[in-house]
Amino acid sequence: MKHEANILIIDDDQDILVAGKLLLKRQFSQVDVCNRPEQIPKLLSDTDYDVVLLDMNFGPGESSGEQGFYWLEQIIALKPDAIVIMITAHGGIDVAVEAMKLGATDFISKPWHNEKVIATVTTALELKRSRQQTQVLKATNQALIQASVEPGAAMVGQSPRMQQIYNLISKAAPTDANVLILGENGTGKELVARAIHQQSQRSEQVFLSVDLGSIAETLFESELFGHKKGSFTGAQQDRVGKIKAADGGTLFLDEIGNLPMHLQAKLLTVLEQRKVTPVGSNKAEAFDVRIVAATNYDKSVLTDEQHFRQDLLYRLNTVEIQLPALRDRSEDIVAIADHYLQQYARKYHKSDMVLSDSAQSALVAYKWPGNVRALRHAIERAVIMAESEQLVASDFQLESEQVNQQPISPPTQATDLVGELNLEALEKRAVEQALRKHKYNISHAAKELGLTRAALYRRMEKHGL
Template sequence: MMESMKIMIVEDNASMRMGLVESLRREGFEVHAFSDGESALKFFKQKPLPLVITDLKMDGMSGMDVLEQVKTIQPQTAVMVVSAFGTVDTAVHAMRKGAADFLTKPFSPEELRFRVGRLVEKIRQEIILTRLKEENELLQGELLRSYGAMIGTSQGIKKIFNLIDRVALEDSTILIEGESGTGKELVARAIHQKSNRHDKPFVKVNCGALSENLLESELFGHEKGAFTGAIKRKKGRFELADGGTLFLDEIGDISQAMQVRLLRVMQEREFERVGGEDTIAVNVRIIAATHRSLSKMVQEEKFREDLFYRLRVIPISLPPLRERQEDIPLLVHHFLNQYAGTRGQSSKQISDEAMETLKKHTWPGNIRELQNLIERLCVISENEIIDDAMINQHITGPSKSLMSGFENLPLEQALEAFEKGIIMAALKKSNNIKNQAAKLLGIPTSSLYYKMEKFQLL
């Protein structure tokens, strides 16, 4: 027996109406029958139903009028138009008006049950999909609040949200500390968006991706002729961020010489371009981030103590994902929806057993590792539901999962997925220390940063 669903029938022929009612009630449907469009619509306005079956030609309001009115009142309602005068043109016209099906009289009870069953199944799937979307949107709406793409309800992330609220409106320098992949840039952007500088630039510099000379030019700009290749004057990131926020990512990777120059700019709020003589004053808020222990680097005399305290006016320490297990389902659904949205596809689902496996994983690469895993599973999985077996296949370690599933991908996509996996494995083995990972891979550090940016691993 088909799943019970409420159906409205609009048919002016009494015997036909009775036949439709009896046939559908035998299948377990709750049927509301009317002899004219006016009384049917009066009922429908009070109690919209998911499926309407209407005759085309009736005294008074026609079936086409009923169709238009129903779709106006409740666009999600499926409407089947029935007619003894069916032509191709009439059916096409009804479909363009929003009809879900067009059934020509006479028809057998079996044909009616088949057509209605097909519509009911489609309606049922749409109801489930709509409910899931609404639930996800509600969750996302509650979680995203005004913290950008940061998601979570754990105590650890709630403390971060509260800290963002408290420090956003101040101009104090902030140092964000946390393992790679914990969302340090998201925190910096959230602070900027909630600050009085939100309508001014947010400028990011990845200090670890550039050599000392390139970083100096990138931060402070240069004059024409300052060095080979300097064919024109270039503004640095400090100038570009004037009035706004400058985000110095991987601050622990800068050289001792650069530390001295950065300290002077932070103290005096002015600098000169490379090769220039004019002093330029700027008004920027500095937010720095690192996955390293700067306090340990200070003890080892690898990082200046005075710069450390200048940066660490307000410290924010981000918890790793392994300490936020209750946030993993929210993050998983967010990434599933995000991937589906970018591809214009329906979102895949995760089985309960698979979700438990994800929650138990230690996540050395944190949120970025989870995001990359979900993307890989969405690409590789041929099913709508990602099960525990597939999760285990791709989460037990790079040696087992690196090539798994790529054999069904186009060559170019498979090569990119394999290269990305190799890089992630090297980063994991080197504890996310970029120069060590580059040595493991046998490539220059600059090439590693290029590939990390290409694969969105930064």
């Protein structure tokens, strides 16, 4: 079976050209020949050759190899990634080796052995393919890095509390100090982490986010440290862990407070040594990663050594950023609401939507237990359901939600469910109750509902919560 490849042979000996073409045509799809090297520029512009075989000398009596050097330089100048195999007489091997220093890939001695020629050209073709794959991988990697560091949702707000946050970010970002971000769910901890990365010296490298609350304990080491093929049941191939995948960039460890104590110890060891050992391997691998961690736990919980290792806390919070709840910066609510109003108006093709005075007052007065995330969901739902371009307070259903903030006991009698046996309604009610019970702690609510964090987020999106 022939290889799909374009081969070019350049030699002033017609016998060499005929023999080479007959030989290589058996193995490769296209073989062109040339006995006049001055035609090389046109040939290279007309066809993308995978491998070029170039004679060292042209014309009778030539043996210095100078002509070969000259045309090799021309080929490399025209096609920097060209794969060139030099053709030389036995006595010119030293000259061919010199040509390889100038960019040639290999050489063939005349008179040649057919098997040697085919093997040399095949190896050169594999090198060409490998280089192409490397270029594709590099381009793909750069695209992924770019996608990971591109700004996502904007940080909106000019209140004094937010000005303090911006100031902390600007001071911490240029350093390599680890940062711990504290704040309730929905306050924008990942946005702060991304802002830190984008203003750091690692901004051109990858930003990788890991939700520790969604990783099963049994998979923690595999996910973060990686594993070797066959190290455990289901390990079908080597896997790079998240820490090594973020090498050179920033690793955002979300929900760090949910990590069990025994896994906290393993993470601490890795961060102290700056080396990670994949599961099933005996070799530690160094890494260069900046750690930004976040949790919705109160500082009093983190400083309780029964819940969180204090040595790990010291390692993580070189710089600590406490994000305010949305209710504590109410002066930003209208600006944030307007930001999302414009965003969702474009998404749902409802231009010129505005917030009425009554809507603005209602939004500012509301407590927003889910913070910015809850406000965003409320705006999206209002845009979808609104009857006019001007949103009023009733479009947000805030009064019923405010009433529903009070603790609700789960139904104890079958009569509690009369008139509400619709599965969608029951699911929404269960999700609401779990969120309120756990004060919108997503991890705890998901655990009580028997869901993953991702599954709970999907249901919150589904029901507009």
